Amino acid sequence: MQAEIRGQVAHHAGEAAERQIALHYERLGFKILYRRWRGAGGEIDLIVRNPEILVFVEVKKSRSIARAAERISRRQIARILASAEEFLAREPDSQLIDVRIDAALVDELGTFEILENAFGHD
Numbered sequence: 001m002q003a004e005i006r007g008q009v010a011h012h013a014g015e016a017a018e019r020q021i022a023l024h025y026e027r028l029g030f031k032i033l034y035r036r037w038r039g040a041g042g043e044i045d046l047i048v049r050n051p052e053i054l055v056f057v058e059v060k061k062s063r064s065i066a067r068a069a070e071r072i073s074r075r076q077i078a079r080i081l082a083s084a085e086e087f088l089a090r091e092p093d094s095q096l097i098d099v100r101i102d103a104a105l106v107d108e109l110g111t112f113e114i115l116e117n118a119f120g121h122d
Contacts, residue, residue: 041082
């Protein structure tokens, strides 16, 4: 029962972090295209766009920014990259816009840090 409650709390905290990060991108002039887009490779938390760039956003919440960063594994990065490639293959004009993948790291107080181009792929 305890594990189930902890899981529910973590799920809701993750959703709240995603909403917070989506609002941040909207304030920067981005349009939220998708939340929790799922492809064969896995899920992308947010896909946002402005006239200049399309951004895939991985949101990680933990007790601290550093712990949130540690939660992004190499395997997860590979899944995100595969899903982003799948998304782009389906999108018309995807070769005409710049693309990047950001990591949004959120701590338990709601403080966040956005790492643009977090995985080093342009």
